Amino acid sequence: MQDLDANDxxxxxxxxxATTPDPRMREIxxxxxxxLHAFAREVNLTPDEWLKGIAFLTAVxxxxxxxxxxxxxxxxxxxxxxxxxxxxxxxxREAAGTETSLLGPFFREAAPKVELGGSxxxxxxxxxxxxxxxxxxxxxxxxxxxxxxxxxxxxxGLYDLQAHDPSVMDMRGQLRCDAEGRFHxxxxxxxxxxxxxxxxxxxxxxxxxxxxxxxxxxxxxxxAPGYRELVTALYFAxxxxxxxxxxxxxxxxxxxxxxxxxxxxxxxxxxSIRYDFTMSRESEGGGGRVGSDPSRLVPAx
Amino acid sequence: MQDLDANDxxxxxxxxxATTPDPRMREIxxxxxxxLHAFAREVNLTPDEWLKGIAFLTAVxxxxxxxxxxxxxxxxxxxxxxxxxxxxxxxxREAAGTETSLLGPFFREAAPKVELGGSxxxxxxxxxxxxxxxxxxxxxxxxxxxxxxxxxxxxxGLYDLQAHDPSVMDMRGQLRCDAEGRFHxxxxxxxxxxxxxxxxxxxxxxxxxxxxxxxxxxxxxxxAPGYRELVTALYFAxxxxxxxxxxxxxxxxxxxxxxxxxxxxxxxxxxSIRYDFTMSRESEGGGGRVGSDPSRLVPAx
Numbered sequence: 001m002q003d004l005d006a007n008d009x010x011x012x013x014x015x016x017x018a019t020t021p022d023p024r025m026r027e028i029x030x031x032x033x034x035x036l037h038a039f040a041r042e043v044n045l046t047p048d049e050w051l052k053g054i055a056f057l058t059a060v061x062x063x064x065x066x067x068x069x070x071x072x073x074x075x076x077x078x079x080x081x082x083x084x085x086x087x088x089x090x091x092x093r094e095a096a097g098t099e100t101s102l103l104g105p106f107f108r109e110a111a112p113k114v115e116l117g118g119s120x121x122x123x124x125x126x127x128x129x130x131x132x133x134x135x136x137x138x139x140x141x142x143x144x145x146x147x148x149x150x151x152x153x154x155x156x157g158l159y160d161l162q163a164h165d166p167s168v169m170d171m172r173g174q175l176r177c178d179a180e181g182r183f184h185x186x187x188x189x190x191x192x193x194x195x196x197x198x199x200x201x202x203x204x205x206x207x208x209x210x211x212x213x214x215x216x217x218x219x220x221x222x223x224a225p226g227y228r229e230l231v232t233a234l235y236f237a238x239x240x241x242x243x244x245x246x247x248x249x250x251x252x253x254x255x256x257x258x259x260x261x262x263x264x265x266x267x268x269x270x271x272s273i274r275y276d277f278t279m280s281r282e283s284e285g286g287g288g289r290v291g292s293d294p295s296r297l298v299p300a301x
Numbered sequence: 302m303q304d305l306d307a308n309d310x311x312x313x314x315x316x317x318x319a320t321t322p323d324p325r326m327r328e329i330x331x332x333x334x335x336x337l338h339a340f341a342r343e344v345n346l347t348p349d350e351w352l353k354g355i356a357f358l359t360a361v362x363x364x365x366x367x368x369x370x371x372x373x374x375x376x377x378x379x380x381x382x383x384x385x386x387x388x389x390x391x392x393x394r395e396a397a398g399t400e401t402s403l404l405g406p407f408f409r410e411a412a413p414k415v416e417l418g419g420s421x422x423x424x425x426x427x428x429x430x431x432x433x434x435x436x437x438x439x440x441x442x443x444x445x446x447x448x449x450x451x452x453x454x455x456x457x458g459l460y461d462l463q464a465h466d467p468s469v470m471d472m473r474g475q476l477r478c479d480a481e482g483r484f485h486x487x488x489x490x491x492x493x494x495x496x497x498x499x500x501x502x503x504x505x506x507x508x509x510x511x512x513x514x515x516x517x518x519x520x521x522x523x524x525a526p527g528y529r530e531l532v533t534a535l536y537f538a539x540x541x542x543x544x545x546x547x548x549x550x551x552x553x554x555x556x557x558x559x560x561x562x563x564x565x566x567x568x569x570x571x572x573s574i575r576y577d578f579t580m581s582r583e584s585e586g587g588g589g590r591v592g593s594d595p596s597r598l599v600p601a602x
Contacts, residue, residue: 003553004387004549005387006384006387006388009380009383009387009549010380010384012380012549013379013380013549016509016511016545016547016549017509019509019511020508020509020510021508021510022508024350025508025509026509028344028346028350029509031340031344032340032379033379033380035336035337035339035340035343036336036379036381037381038336039332039333039336040381040384041384041388042332042336043328043332045385045388046385046389047385047386047389049325049329050376050381050382050385054370054373054376057358057361057362057372058362058365058370058372060362061358061359061360061361061362061363061365061372062362062363062365064359064362064363069355071355071359071362072355075351075355078333078334078337079311079313079314079334080337080341080351081351082305082310083307083310083311083338083341083342084346084347084348084351085348086305086306086307086310087307087341087342087345087346088347088348207321207323207326208317208320208326208327209320209322210317210318244317248305248310248313248317251304251305253304
């Protein structure tokens with residue numbers, strides 16, 4: 001007859017889950033139960049606090065919709081998304097690929113194609129900058145005709161989906177590199193922005209006295225046949241929140257700053273940034289997107 | 302400049318949450334982040350597995366409604382509800398109060414009043430049993446006129462809310478003990494039942510090859526002025542699942558079995574159970590209900 005106390009309840013749950021046929025599911029759920037129970041024991045969680053936790057998770061789930069993924073936002077502000085990213089980024093980094101960053105919820109398929117040297121700013125105004133560089137393999141050779149998706153906020157800190165009706169594609173575009181993997185394009189300097197603060201996760205961040213801001217950044221997705229898709233972002237060094245990103249997306253190697261008079265700038269007179277991307281071959285393993293792609297996550301109906 | 306790897310991301314999150322004004326919230330969230338990250342590192346959680354976890358928690362939240370609390374069900378099948386119960390039961394147990402058990406989702410206010418010796422079976426048939434005993438304080442003295450709420454499934458394993466329309470109250474009642482705290486009532490022998498298997502938690506339990514059953518039991522809530530409310534349940538020893546309750550509610554001291562010919566049975570000829578309840582005084586501290594009370598948990602709207 002079972003007679004479970006606060007210590008042996010954990011073993012009893014694991015024993016009951018030991019019938020799980022899928023060994024990976026068994027491993028993950030066993031670890032989840034051990035860590036969940038260790039947490040509750042460590043803080044001596046009270047029935048009232050347990051109830052608050054249940055109510056919070058319920059509210060997070062009920063905030064999710066086809067255009068809002070509040071559980072991913074929770075994962076982001078708790079640093080879990082970054083952690084999973086970094087753990088599976090490491091294989092790429094051993095092969096010296098560019099570091100990855102969060103995909104975020106604002107990627108859209110079929111962004112407008114932009115000629116090399118063209119601008120992704122269609123419906124917005126602001127200080128213009130130029131970004132140029134080369135897509136290379138891990139041996140430093142250019143990757144011919146690599147395709148780069150770029151998306152970012154406008155100079156007011158809004159993505160097109162926030163500033164315009166959904167038919168407008170702005171501040172995003174798809175470039176095709178030249179035969180040496182070189183690219184250059186014009187854009188506006190983006191502005192940092194707050195995560196959505198009108199849901200339970202925003203309320204939590206507010207109760208923690210966190211600012212809730214992401215530093216200004218430009219999202220980049222690079223693809224080429226035979227290479228691992230590279231999902232990353234470039235962060236502006238002069239943003240006040242570059243060292244306190246609410247979702248922990250910044251890496252040192254991804255921090256940039258525009259400047260005038262770069263020797264190899266393809267067009268003079270515009271503040272410019274040079275950034276070269278390094279892609280790992282598919283055979284170099286690892287990877288996967290961690291980020292807010294609501295369409296894959298919200299159950300139908 | 303932050304440059305977070307898989308180890309120092311945890312410290313960075315805790316540092317960013319250090320501004321939390323409420324010290325208890327800070328303590329709980331710090332521990333939650335440490336254990337969450339330790340879990341992800343231990344199992345080397347992949348982006349695809351992370352995504353499955355996000356989708357699962359989202360589905361759990363979206364299953365919640367005013368009459369269904371799927372997150373509490375998840376807490377129950379992971380043993381967390383039992384753990385929180387046991388941790389805060391211990392103060393009562395030092396003072397030798399009856400062990401508690403889960404409240405569950407089927408308690409209803411204003412159950413029909415039943416005279417001592419009466420039956421709580423109004424609309425159901427099945428094998429009749431009698432339960433009798435005494436409500437006592439921790440010194441063994443009877444608690445005069447203690448009020449006992451009883452609720453259970455019928456002989457088919459269904460609560461009234463499952464078997465009838467909501468206007469019917471069956472297999473539940475409220476008794477008032479006599480001046481020595483003694484009580485006796487008739488009921489039907491309940492049947493064990495499965496937790497709801499039509500949601501994401503049921504799907505998880507199925508994927509774990511667990512049976513999903515709770516052993517047959519009778520819920521009890523005892524109240525008397527000056528005493529801590531006692532929420533418990535009595536479990537039948539002859540149920541096949543008494544040692545493998547899917548929500549880990551059984552304690553040895555709460556297991557019962559009916560028998561004929563008990564020497565002090567108030568009515569002969571009916572299989573009977575004697576169970577005496579011990580109540581702690583409010584001054585003896587501790588307690589709180591952990592169980593499925595959806596009305597307190599689902600956000601309005």
